[in-house]
Amino acid sequence: MKIKLVSLLLLVSFSNVIIGQNNDLDNFKKFLPYIIKGLQQPKPEKQLDENTSGVFQKPWEVKKLQDSEIQNIIKKIIDNKRFKVKKDYTGEWKLDFFSKLKNFESIEEIYKSNGALSNTFVQVSEIKILDEANSSAYFINKNKSIKSNESKKLNFNSGQIHTTFPIIKEYSNLNGSIKVTLKEYSKIRYKVFQKNDTDIEFNLGDIKNIKLLRIDKNKAYFILPKVVDNIEITSTNVKNETHSSQSISKIPKKVYDFATKDNLTDESINSFIKNLSKQDVYENYQMLIYETNGIIDSLYIYLKSNPIVLASKTIEIKL
Numbered sequence: 001m002k003i004k005l006v007s008l009l010l011l012v013s014f015s016n017v018i019i020g021q022n023n024d025l026d027n028f029k030k031f032l033p034y035i036i037k038g039l040q041q042p043k044p045e046k047q048l049d050e051n052t053s054g055v056f057q058k059p060w061e062v063k064k065l066q067d068s069e070i071q072n073i074i075k076k077i078i079d080n081k082r083f084k085v086k087k088d089y090t091g092e093w094k095l096d097f098f099s100k101l102k103n104f105e106s107i108e109e110i111y112k113s114n115g116a117l118s119n120t121f122v123q124v125s126e127i128k129i130l131d132e133a134n135s136s137a138y139f140i141n142k143n144k145s146i147k148s149n150e151s152k153k154l155n156f157n158s159g160q161i162h163t164t165f166p167i168i169k170e171y172s173n174l175n176g177s178i179k180v181t182l183k184e185y186s187k188i189r190y191k192v193f194q195k196n197d198t199d200i201e202f203n204l205g206d207i208k209n210i211k212l213l214r215i216d217k218n219k220a221y222f223i224l225p226k227v228v229d230n231i232e233i234t235s236t237n238v239k240n241e242t243h244s245s246q247s248i249s250k251i252p253k254k255v256y257d258f259a260t261k262d263n264l265t266d267e268s269i270n271s272f273i274k275n276l277s278k279q280d281v282y283e284n285y286q287m288l289i290y291e292t293n294g295i296i297d298s299l300y301i302y303l304k305s306n307p308i309v310l311a312s313k314t315i316e317i318k319l
Contacts, residue, residue: 025278032255032273033266039259048218050294052241054108056234057115059302060188065120070310074182076101077122077161083317085171093139094164095129095174095317101159110158117156119185119304125151128176129165129317137174139166174319181312190302193220195295204231204303215296218243222288222301223253231288231303235296243292252276253285 065073077099084096104110129138154161167174189205193212200212207228213221220235227250235243258264258272290299 025276025281028281029273029276032276033269035251036255036259036264036269036272039256040264046218048294050237051244052237052239052294053244054111054115054242055240056236056242056300057111057118058190058300059118059185059304060190062115062119065184065310070182073101073120074180074311074313077180077182078313078315081315083174083319085167085174085319087170088164093167093170095137095167096162096164097124097178098160098162100161101156104159113159114156117159119188120156120310121183121307122154122156122161123151123181123183124154124163124178125181126177126179126314127165128178129167129174130176131171132173134175137167137169137171137176139168171319174317176317177314178317179312179314182310183307184310185304186306186308188302188304190300193299193301195297195299197299204301205305207231207303210301212299212301215299217295218292220290220296220299222290224250224286224288226284227282227286230305231301233290233302234300235290235292235294236298236300237294238297240298243294243296246290246292249289249291251287251289252281253287254280256287 080101081097081099084098086094086096088094101113104113127138129136131137152163154163187205189203191202191204193200193215195215197212198214202210202212204210207225209225211223213223215221220233224231231248233246233248235246237243254276
């Protein structure tokens, strides 16, 4: 049963990616029989470890960065940068980029840093990776990678940023540059719920008619009006401590409603999937299921928007 549950979580996570792409109905349908059958299986009671990761620092209460802090962050990113050529788990060659703000001496420092930087991120753009002959070493695959004129969004994690860039082969020497831009969200819309709240309809900025169905121990159930990719959810215990692990699963409500019916057969499942439209998957109501590792006392759902540029620098690549 545990293996089946893990497989279901992986399938639902994969469906989240496909739904987010908003363009791959056929791939989504391929996995639907397994998702539907997985949703029908009885779930054993999950053992909750109740581990936490510090007092919740509400993003809408975080102070905006001052000029001196902004310049210091950019300087640290440049000073502590690291580029390294390595092969990833798929066997493909990558240029690994890593940087950090500092070495933290305690877990409390990490929590504080994560809170202070929770509304900021780094945009990486203008990616130029060249070999010894000044020819491009950047591997461009339209199905798997960004182009050189596009960008990546990197969130801070324990004061660190990290990403990889696909390259054509293994190189001992590379040069080029990337542009790093520090950005900060200027608007945060949020809604707060308590453990006994049920059937509450609300808006988050331009997203109207979201509905909290219920909070059930370590899970919360929402209905979204359509596919929404950038909603964030945090839950806390009675001490306002953030639960240390969480997951969000999204699935079209039409699929969820069908999968939770009794007496489904392979024939009825295949017929349902065949008639499922792009509008059903991408444009109509979605079920959002939030799950964490402890009993939920308070639940925060929020949407960050309107990022503004704080500072920008070009980092040289030289290997």
